[in-house]
Amino acid sequence: MGRWEPGAGSRLREAALALYLERGFEQTTVADIAERAGVTARTFFRHFADKREVLFDGAAALEERSVAALEAVPAAASALDAVVAALNVTAEMIGSDRDLARKRQAVIMANAELRERELIKFASMSVTLADRLRARGVGDLDASLAAEIGVAAFRVAFEQWAGATGDGELRDAIHTSLAALRTLTAAD
Amino acid sequence: MGRWEPGAGSRLREAALALYLERGFEQTTVADIAERAGVTARTFFRHFADKREVLFDGAAALEERSVAALEAVPAAASALDAVVAALNVTAEMIGSDRDLARKRQAVIMANAELRERELIKFASMSVTLADRLRARGVGDLDASLAAEIGVAAFRVAFEQWAGATGDGELRDAIHTSLAALRTLTAAD
């Protein structure tokens, strides 16, 4: 491959994010992105399944690592605790680059299609975690619920964190969210 | 309008559901639906924002009535209890026609785009309920969380109910789901 030039994949990713920020997601066509990246539109689709996926193709890696984290939790831990451990790892990965997270989140929140896709990614993580819990012997319903509410708590915390102007840690936001969750369900 | 003929809206809805069941969602084009309903494709888009929305345009009414149910809950009730009351009303509406629910669910589960859209509808309900909780004086975080976990419990129960071959009541499934949720968060 001769001298090193950034692959078309990363050039496309950068071009897309820049355009989404400059003029908005809907106002950006695949042709625009491809042009800025110096390739054809056809090539764009060889790297990304669709226009949205550019912003989400990191999710797979995220999921992978949080699953690994879940596996590392002692079997004695409760289902919810195991999920929380996995999500804390996720939080560390995301939380390490707050500026990028904010930019990305701004683009996503400005568009319905992207908000949908983001929810899907969270849901996908929830399903994956639930599966792993089942593999550990957790019951069907409990596995689904533990994963769902863990991810819900994470998501609420994340949204607050990514939107807030302050500079608290994502990890702390999650902790607060989980504590609130316990109080809510305990109160009867 | 002369004698009564079903409006184009309902004809389109029926045509679409039939085709989605017969040959699948992706294999059905808007042109197909329009033809079966006796209108042009352009008219389809005057009734539905997109091909998916045909299956989801009842969601608004559902949301409306569950909000009304939430408003009817005494202010003294806990946030989660209020959400549960709202969801029980939703359950009654959905649960009244299990056959339709199953057909619809079969179509939705067979397609990724439709699963996405369904999650969005649930998310939308969650946001709406959270807003109403805030209007009642519930704190920001608590409102989001109560709505999220209530809806999550509902969704898990609903999916199990709509997929199961047995004939339990949706209401019971929700109750079971909520009980499990409380146990999960209590265990510490």
Next chain:
DNA sequence: ACAGTGATGTCACTTGATGACATGGGATCC
């Protein structure tokens, strides 16, 4: 040098979605 492999370009096409404009029939008002 040669065959193979992979990434890209080119072309053609289907489908989803939307804007602009025409029209026909029912409802409304005088």
Next chain:
DNA sequence: GGATCCCATGTCATCAAGTGACATCACTGT
């Protein structure tokens, strides 16, 4: 009753997303 208005729809044109088929060119290893 007839002029008029409005709404639903049809018609036409167009753009953008996405995909399949095939050609090309650079680089790889032998």
